[in-house]
Amino acid sequence: MWDKIEHNGREVWVLPVTAYGPPVPETVWHYIGYVCRHGADAHLEGQSQRFQELVTTFRSEEEAREAGYDEGRRLADGLSGAKS
Template sequence: MSDEHAQWQMEAYEGFEIHVAPFVKGQPENQAPQPGDRYTYIGYVCHPGADPKLPGHSVPFHADGEETFKSAADALYEGVHIGRSIVDGTHPDLTVLPLVTGGV
């Protein structure tokens, strides 16, 4: 799924915005979800009002490898959880430090 067609949802958290879009894994863009489909997510963390398309204005993230979920709600929940861990500084690989120190 392309980012332009994603069903983005946003949560304000600790002075940042967490944007997450759940989608059916491996589904063509114009096909409706089917029973038994598995979901995944993409997302990013940014300052309020930042343009995520500009380099250095967001911290993108996505589900790991073949990780899937039974529903869009489950994928969204996990994506928000991961976004919070990035903001909190508990994610093992991603941080908002460049957003804070870069003045963006």
């Protein structure tokens, strides 16, 4: 399920995804996500910055979510420095 935090005037959305199909006891995780302004339509071109990590694996859903939030914060910080 998608989760959201707010950082530096932006929304950071992250979805942990299983690496190899349905969860099992030793499931490893990746994440996908995007950063956008409040109220933006993230499905429209130019309204969001997407990111993902599909190489590194994480040992839990929460670990993947937190890594996604960290990446989203870095992107939000960079976007805030750029003219919008």
